[in-house]
Each structure stands twice: as C-alpha cells, then as structure tokens.
Amino acid sequence: MRRFRWWWGALALTFVVVLVGFIAFTGSESRPGQPSPRQGPPGTGPLTVVSIGDSTVSGEGAGNYLPTTNGQGGNWCHRSPNAFVEQVKIPDVTARVNLACSGAPSEQIALGEAKQWTEPSQAQQLANLIKDHRIAAVVIAIGANDEPKFSAQVSECFKAWFSPQNPPCSTELRKTWKSKVDAMVPKVTNAVADVKKVLAQAGYVPADYQLVLMSYASPVGPQIPEALRSLNGCPFRTEDLEWMRRDGVSVLSDGIKQASRATSARFLDLSRAGAGREACSSDPANEWFSRLTLQLSDLGQVDRASHALQESFHPNANGHAQIANCLNEFLAARGGNASCLSGADGKLHAAPEVVAR
Structure with a gap:
C-alpha cells in the first residue's frame, strides 16, 4: 500500500x-481572462524598415537623389530611391524609410546635437518616426567616417598614384589602421546603443524588431586593367588596393562586428560582397561600384563644385539591388550573423556565418 x-x-x-x-x-x-500578448511592434502606423548610417546606406553612388538631399539648402545627404532599403521585401512591411546621410559619423547617428549636412541626430529622427510608424527592423552601417576616415584615405591613395616617386599610401596606413579602428568601435557601439534606447523608450522590447549592423565592402579590387588605372577609372596603385582588400576592409569589418556583439545586434558582413564586381573590374554594366565619377555640371557652381566627386567609389544602383537581395534573405532568417557572398547565379546571397568561413 x-x-x-x-x-x-x-x-x-x-x-x-x-x-x-x-x-x-x-x-x-x-489563461482565460488575461490579455493576449501583442503581435509585433507597439504603436500605430505601417510596419516599417528603417535604414540609418552614412553614404553606404543613403544611396551615394546609386543616382537620382532626392532633390532635398542633393544640395538644396546645404543638404548633401544624397538619399537615392535606388538605395537598398527601398528594395527590402519582407512579410507585412509596407513602409521603408531612409534616414542615412552621406558622410555621417557615429556622433550624428547618436542622440545629441551633432548635425550632418544640416540634418540632426538620426536616432532623434527615428524617435520622431516611431510616433506614426511601427518599426520591424533597423539596418545600420556606420564607422567609416570616424577615426578610419575612409574617404580621406581614398584621397591619400589617389595622391600616392599621382606621385609614384612617393611611397604607397598603405605604407603609413598599415601602421595606424588597427588603432584607428579600435578608436572607432566605442563610438559605433554608443550610436547603436542610442538607437536601442530610443526604441526602448517607445515601449519596444528586443523581440519586437530586428537590429542589424552592417560592415563595408571594398569598392575597388587590385586586378584592374592598366588602361583603367587612370583618371578615367580607378587611379590607385596595385599594392594599395591589395592592402585594402586583404587587410583594410577586413580589420574594419572585425571592429564593426565587435560593436555588434556589444549591442546584441545581428552582424551582416559585406567585406567580400564586391569580389569580382568592384569598380574597374570589368564592363561597367556588370560592376556593383562606381568608378571615379565627376559631375562636370557641378564645377561651374560655387556651392556644388566641392561635391562634384562625392559619388565616386560607392555601391551603384546595381550594387544596391544586390545588397537588398542579401539583406532580404538575412532578415527572413531572423537570427544569427551572415556574410553577403556572390552565388553561382551571380547574385549576392546571405551565407550564414558558419558557412561563410
């Protein structure tokens, strides 16, 4: 018993x-009598994907810029309707908003008083957007305009090509690049944390939205025809381009990945996204990045002349379409990190981190 x-x-x-x-x-x-858990993000308005960041995100190089961001009133954010965020296609998302601004440093993404081309903090712009939009995903790419000052390094490498009697630009860059990236990481981390703070203050929890931090692609590869190693294409030395592809972009990507871990953001690695499709690699119609681009019409206008080269060496419209393809796959997976890699079909796909290695 x-x-x-x-x-x-x-x-x-x-x-x-x-x-x-x-x-x-x-x-x-x-449990009868208890309220059902909410479905998706809080608030009202269309389900929305938002992009935040610098020229890689705004659509610099993709053309057809919104007039209000093409020099009007001093605004040179260069937002393009061809930018990858405008091509995001995930279930139930009906709105896409591009807050990115060409040249933006992390400081202008974070909460604060910093401006870029007349525009205030992108995190604050997001706070305003949340009032009548429901945020499903925030995609961010920042860091290159902090200590690495990527565009300034491109200028130095151009000078090295123009003065062959001087050392390659990579000679000095390799000495300080890692320390520059290390100094960048906390700034990127702080900016992403402010984006999360804005969402949390609006009642969002991490499960309500996807947070993505992207790295950068190398816009020019070392194997370019000599005929294009000129002002008609890509005026850079081979050794500098080899360093940029092998070390420069990968170290930068590692730093951004470190910031993604610190902020619990998903990491999308673009460091190898342009392989074989960089500027000056083949027929321009097959390239995903712009070559040296000069807007001749801008040279005759005092307020535009200094921006005449701004589009050079960025993802072009084809490149943004490919990044969008990769991003769509990445967002659909809803978890883990990935790399954008070219597949057998010639398109860019999201390869899960374990596969990408």
Missing part, C-alpha cells in the same frame, strides 16, 4: 510539473 501511495504521489507531482511547464511556455494565451 505504501508503494502504491508513492506511485500515485509521483504521478501527481509529474502532472503538476507538466502543467506548470505548459503554462510557462504557452503564456497568457492559456
């Missing part, structure tokens, strides 16, 4: 454990 009572006691205990587990896993839906 004692053994019989023990058996029934054990059975009752097992039933209680299973019942508690069922309630824990099914949540309030299994």
Whole structure:
C-alpha cells in the first residue's frame, strides 16, 4: 500500500510539473481572462524598415537623389530611391524609410546635437518616426567616417598614384589602421546603443524588431586593367588596393562586428560582397561600384563644385539591388550573423556565418 501511495504521489507531482511547464511556455494565451500578448511592434502606423548610417546606406553612388538631399539648402545627404532599403521585401512591411546621410559619423547617428549636412541626430529622427510608424527592423552601417576616415584615405591613395616617386599610401596606413579602428568601435557601439534606447523608450522590447549592423565592402579590387588605372577609372596603385582588400576592409569589418556583439545586434558582413564586381573590374554594366565619377555640371557652381566627386567609389544602383537581395534573405532568417557572398547565379546571397568561413 505504501508503494502504491508513492506511485500515485509521483504521478501527481509529474502532472503538476507538466502543467506548470505548459503554462510557462504557452503564456497568457492559456489563461482565460488575461490579455493576449501583442503581435509585433507597439504603436500605430505601417510596419516599417528603417535604414540609418552614412553614404553606404543613403544611396551615394546609386543616382537620382532626392532633390532635398542633393544640395538644396546645404543638404548633401544624397538619399537615392535606388538605395537598398527601398528594395527590402519582407512579410507585412509596407513602409521603408531612409534616414542615412552621406558622410555621417557615429556622433550624428547618436542622440545629441551633432548635425550632418544640416540634418540632426538620426536616432532623434527615428524617435520622431516611431510616433506614426511601427518599426520591424533597423539596418545600420556606420564607422567609416570616424577615426578610419575612409574617404580621406581614398584621397591619400589617389595622391600616392599621382606621385609614384612617393611611397604607397598603405605604407603609413598599415601602421595606424588597427588603432584607428579600435578608436572607432566605442563610438559605433554608443550610436547603436542610442538607437536601442530610443526604441526602448517607445515601449519596444528586443523581440519586437530586428537590429542589424552592417560592415563595408571594398569598392575597388587590385586586378584592374592598366588602361583603367587612370583618371578615367580607378587611379590607385596595385599594392594599395591589395592592402585594402586583404587587410583594410577586413580589420574594419572585425571592429564593426565587435560593436555588434556589444549591442546584441545581428552582424551582416559585406567585406567580400564586391569580389569580382568592384569598380574597374570589368564592363561597367556588370560592376556593383562606381568608378571615379565627376559631375562636370557641378564645377561651374560655387556651392556644388566641392561635391562634384562625392559619388565616386560607392555601391551603384546595381550594387544596391544586390545588397537588398542579401539583406532580404538575412532578415527572413531572423537570427544569427551572415556574410553577403556572390552565388553561382551571380547574385549576392546571405551565407550564414558558419558557412561563410
């Protein structure tokens, strides 16, 4: 009889454990009278994907810029309708908003008073957007305009090509590049943290949205025809381009990945996204990045002349379409990190991190 009572006691205990587990896993839906958990982000308005960052995100190089961001009133953010965010296609998302601005440093993404081409903090712009939009994903690319000052390094490498008697630009860059990237990381981390802060203050929890931090692609590869190693194409030395592809972009990518870990953002690595499709690699129609681009019409206007080369060496419209293809796959996966790599079909795809290695 004692053994019989023990058996029934054990059975009752097992039933209680299973019942508690069922309630824990099914949540309030299994408890009558309790409110059902919300479905998706809080607030009202269309379900939206937002892009935040610098020229890689704004659409610099993709052309057809919105007039209000093409020099009007001093605004040179160069937002393009061809930017990858405008091509994001995920279920239920009906709105796409590009807050990115060409040349933006991390400081202008973060909350604060910093401006870029007349525009205030992108995190603050997001706070305003949340009032009438429901945010499903925020895609960010920043860092290159902090200590690495990527565009300034491109200028130095151009000078090295123009003055062959001087050392390659990579001679000095390799000495300081890692320390520059290390100094960048906390700034990127702080900016992404401010984006998260804005969402949290609006009632969002991490499960409500996807947070993506992207790295950068190398815009020019070392194997370019000599005829294009000129002002008509890509005026850079081979050794400098080799360093940029092998070390420069990969070290920068590692730094951004470090910031993604610190902020619990998903990381999308673009460091190898342009392989074989860089500027000056083949027929311009097959390239995903702009060559040296000069807007001749801007040279005759004082307020535009200094921006005449701004589009050079950025993802072009084809490049943004490919990044969008990779990003769509990445967002659909909803978890983990990935790299954008060219597939057998010639398109850019999101390769899960374990595969990409």
